[in-house]
């Protein structure tokens with residue numbers, strides 16, 4: 140029975156997000172809460188390729204919640220990163236240029252709509268995510284650094300700077316400079332990072348000089364102008380937020396890439412085991428070739444995407460492709476076929492078409508199997524018994540698939556019913572009570588009037604309509620013993636009880652049936 144195995148496997152196929160959720164739990168163990176994270180530097184428009192990270196984490200968060208886990212989904216805006224490059228498609232370049240080397244959070248919005256360049260890019264995303272059913276907790280890194288929340292992390296990095304340098308150098312062709320520091324300082328005078336660390340006077344103090352000529356020693360518990368470099372900042376924040384899952388793009392995921400070094404630094408410096416990690420591939424626009432990138436200008440952002448595709452279709456594009464596979468987004472005639480296939484999916488969701496390809500295959504195989512069953516030996520009977528077990532599993536899968544749809548529907552129906560029930564009950568009471576009063580009065584009138592007058596009162600007119608009294612015929616049984624047999628139904632419950640107990644009843648015999656029963 141090789142086909143038996145085939146359909147067992149088919150029923151076991153699960154969505155990639157459910158699979159990853161299980162792996163996270165297996166890797167991190169049972170926890171009261173799982174923190175899943177995503178984040179980006181808002182150094183330009185957040186395009187749909189970057190969006191893949193958000194939706195990937197959202198799908199994992201939802202998969203974890205589905206298996207009963209409590210989840211915190213954090214999204215970091217790395218707006219304390221340095222503004223290094225003016226993005227191609229932004230206006231007011233001459234204004235932006237003055238802010239190069241400053242924190243992104245301090246760069247003005249060239250569109251003059253928001254308080255800063257960072258906020259401009261952040262709001263574009265934050266305002267659209269609810270339309271896609273995504274609600275992360277946003278963390279603003281500039282705010283956190285400036286509030287000195289990471290002082291202990293900075294101290295640890297500084298104390299371990301030699302070891303961190305070694306870990307990073309292991310992956311580098313050219314080692315980092317001898318005086319390399321895991322921390323950078325934004326000059327208090329000119330706000331740029333054109334600074335150099337001169338000394339570490341005490342565990343919380345930094346002495347620095349700037350290209351502008353300024354020089355100072357400060358305590359980073361009191362002034363939030365020190366920031367960890369990206370490769371150190373990332374692992375520090377993992378342990379700070381206790382992150383259990385964070386994916387990263389291909390560019391961070393290669394051997395020796397920032398994910399590799401962050402994992403090593405996290406473990407060795409912060410004694411925190413790195414989050415469960417997956418790599419997600421890039422997305423390209425059909426016809427433009429290659430990876431979407433802000434500098435190339437072949438990007439599309441969420442707003443543009445939403446102007447073409449419905450939110451549910453955008454979600455579906457990402458849901459159906461496992462993150463490790465790249466895919467193309469089309470803006471040509473394919474748009475129509477994508478809509479078509481989505482409509483098909485939607486119809487199947489509501490039961491108009493085959494619900495699930497896996498189930499369809501499994502059931503078809505089971506059907507074929509069943510036709511071929513021919514039991515002549517005890518071995519064959521054993522196989523058939525195994526087969527029945529498999530069918531039970533399959534039946535459970537069908538039920539689970541069905542309930543995925545019926546459960547939420549039933550839940551909402553229950554709510555709707557509860558909402559209207561008191562009104563319906565009150566109205567029924569009002570109607571019954573009033574009808575009784577009318578019938579009572581009508582009976583009273585009938586008693587008082589002569590037969591001639593009776594006809595006149597069967598219709599009573601009011602301003603809103605006419606109340607009509609119908610005369611209906613009904614029956615009452617006066618002697619059950621003289622009713623002919625043709626009108627009688629045997630009492631099966633009583634007969635079965637007595638005959639099984641040994642009684643003899645004319646016209647009834649006791650039989651024995653064999654009913655197969657199997658317990659898994």
Ligand SMILES: [Zn+2]
Pocket residue numbers: 326327328329330331349350351352353
């Ligand atoms: Zn300066």
